[in-house]
Amino acid sequence: MLIRVTWRRAGLALGALLLGGVLFAWSGLFNIAASGGHWAVTEWALHWVMRNSVRTRALLVEAPPPLDSPALRARGAGHYASGCAPCHGAPGEPQNPIVQRSTPSPPDFSDSLDEWSSRQLFRIVQHGVRYTGMPGWIEPARRDEVWAMVALLEALPDMGPEEYRRLAYGEEAPRRARGAAAGMDGLSTPPPDLLADCARCHNRDGRGRDGAAFPVIAGQNEAYLLQALRAFAGGSRHSGIMQPPATRAGDAALQALAAHYAAQPRAPVRQTFDPALLAAGENIARQGLPESQVPACLSCHGGAALRRNPSWPRLEGQHAAYLEGQLALWRDGVRGGGPFANVMQTIGERLTPDQARAVSAWFAAGGGGEGGDRASHGEAREGLAPP
Ligand code: HEC
Ligand code: HEC
Ligand code: HEC
Structure with a gap:
């Protein structure tokens, strides 16, 4: 017997399908448990959709700036250690077994990272991946910060554990337990030693490290430092890298930290100019x-x-x-x-x-410094070289 397809019948069939779907979802029979993982075909399909989306949208991303700069890499690594390694692991820092039980689980970057172009990595890091737990950048308009992270990601596959530790923790590396990056606390808890978090990037003396990776905060006016830190914590100054440490420190700590860094001697950075x-x-x-x-x-x-x-x-x-x-x-x-x-x-x-x-x-080059707004022409002043 032939059933003639009419608009009415097609509409009824569609309605029945939708109703069936709603009833199935309502019944609770669908299993949303993360523990079983996806079926292979679901995983393939989701990843296929994700790759296509990233590939197409990355076409709109501007040409990357030069990404082989050590300063850019260090800035990316400092943030990676507390913002990404808790999910993805890092060279010498195996992935946390808890996150391996999420569906989909974050890829483990401690040994490999899929091939993506710079622009595709930019797109993933800037906007994250919906339905997966991969977060977007805190301040997506800070394209310069997203590029710093891409610079780090591109260097990651060839990076040894020792180099990673130095880039991620700076002078704090010897004080850090190995494997600490995979601890989930990096995302929110302030470390017991107030300075330890800041010193990873700014050093304890506030002079920073790795060229221009981090601004000099040594000897800066205390009132300005506190105001800047509160602006990061409150979100009125936009930085995906500084907002997390300023927020997790808490206001009492910010006051102490502003006082500490203001009291450090200011040492001009060694730079030469035309x-x-x-x-x-x-x-x-x-x-x-x-x-x-x-x-x-x-x-x-x-x-x-x-x-x-x-x-x-x-x-x-x-x-x-x-x-x-x-x-x-x-x-x-x-x-x-x-x-x-x-x-x-x-x-x-x-x-x-x-x-x-x-x-x-x-x-x-020192213009506007103490001693009556003096200019310093020609030769740059000698300062302390970064460690
Ligand atoms: C809460 C856990 C979590 C955090 C924190 C996180 N990610 Fe992810 N990330 C994921 C998950 C889950 C995926 C898998 C997405 C998928 O399957 O499509 C992912 C995917 C990625 C990918 C694509 C990898 C690939 O080959 O498919 C990159 C690149 C990436 N993350 C970089 C980062 C960076 C950089 C940071 C820090 C700024 C970060 N992630 C922070 C969970 C996280
Ligand atoms: C992951 C590396 C990193 C960590 C950790 C970090 N900073 Fe920063 N900090 C930066 C970067 C990068 C900037 C520049 C931000 C920008 O470009 O907007 C910055 C900017 C600042 C500024 C503004 C400087 C200015 O001249 O306006 C202050 C103040 C500061 N940080 C203090 C701190 C303190 C205090 C802590 C600890 C609670 C801390 N930072 C932790 C990387 C870091
Ligand atoms: C009317 C006062 C005023 C004048 C004039 C002024 N500034 Fe500023 N400047 C400020 C204030 C206030 C801030 C702090 C803004 C903030 O972060 O809240 C600032 C911050 C800055 C910063 C950021 C410093 C840091 O550590 O992040 C730079 C760079 C800067 N000014 C450059 C200049 C230049 C260059 C000029 C001249 C062309 C100039 N300013 C003129 C008041 C001024």
């Missing part, structure tokens, strides 16, 4: 740019101004790359900051990339 660039930068710092309504930087960042208002940051002796990076973030509207950051938002938008580079170089 004298013409410094001269252009000095001009902006002293005179501002009247034609684009940019005030003189020294009216707020010079020694005298800082004595009047210690919640403004000192810039002298900082890494030029960091200063320039912060100005670029304001230009893109993603820096944020403390209660007075709106002045810098306006100034950042008005500086061209060339102007930002010149003025950053001048401050980095």
Whole structure:
């Protein structure tokens, strides 16, 4: 007997299927337990969909910046140790057996990482993977931070445990138990020793490590440090790398940490610049740019101004790359900051990339330091080399 297909019958059949599906879901017979894992075919299908989505959407990602920079890798590794290794493991740090029981379980990067292009890794790290527990980046607009993580991921397969430990923990490496990264506590619990978390990246003396991987915070104004840390913790200053440590420390610890780092001697970083660039930068710092309504930087960042208002940051002796990076973030509207950051938002938008580079170089070379907003031309000052 032939059944003629009509719109009415097709509609009824579809309705019956939907109702059956709802009844099945309502009955509770479907097994959502993670313990059994997926069927092979489900796992294949889900991964196929994920790969296709990543491949297509990665086409819209910009060309990667140079990813072989040691500073970028160190910045990525510092965050990886507390933000990713608890799920994925790391060289010499076997994956936590608890996370191996999730479905899908996070791939174990302690020995291998699938082949993805830089842009595909960027896409995965920036947005995460829905239905899997793979989180997106805390501040997806911080593309510079996501690239730092990609730089680390690309280096990971060839990285030995010792190199990983140094990159992830800096001077704290000898104090860390082996295998600690696979502990789940890295995601939320502050370590018993307040400084231990910060010192992994900033060192105990606040000078940082691995070139310009981390800003110098030694000898920075205490009021500014506290304001910056509270801005990270409260989310008004946007950084996927700094928000977690500032949040897990808690406010009482932030006050103690601001006091500690403010009391460390400031040592300018060793950097060399082209004298013409410094001269252009000095001009902006002293005179501002009247034609684009940019005030003189020294009216707020010079020694005298800082004595009047210690919640403004000192810039002298900082890494030029960091200063320039912060100005670029304001230009893109993603820096944020403390209660007075709106002045810098306006100034950042008005500086061209060339102007930002010149003025950053001048401050980095020591301009605006103690002793009357002195300029330092030509030769960069000798400072302590990074350890
Ligand atoms: C809560 C656990 C968890 C955390 C934390 C986590 N991930 Fe994942 N990640 C996963 C899971 C689960 C998958 C598997 C996704 C899938 O099967 O499609 C995954 C997949 C990935 C992949 C794709 C790997 C592949 O070959 O399919 C990359 C790359 C990745 N994660 C990087 C990171 C980075 C970098 C971080 C830290 C910023 C991080 N993950 C933090 C759980 C996590
Ligand atoms: C995983 C590495 C890492 C850890 C851990 C870390 N920091 Fe940072 N810190 C950074 C990076 C990277 C930046 C630059 C953030 C940006 O570009 O927005 C930064 C920025 C800062 C700033 C702002 C500096 C400025 O001039 O505005 C302060 C203050 C700071 N960190 C203090 C701390 C303290 C205190 C801790 C411990 C609770 C800590 N950091 C833990 C990497 C780290
Ligand atoms: C009216 C006062 C004022 C003037 C003028 C000013 N700044 Fe700022 N600047 C600030 C304040 C306030 C902050 C702190 C913002 C925050 O993070 O809350 C800041 C922060 C910065 C930072 C980030 C420092 C760090 O450690 O993260 C840079 C870089 C900077 N200013 C550069 C400049 C430059 C370059 C000029 C001149 C073109 C300039 N500023 C002029 C008030 C000023």
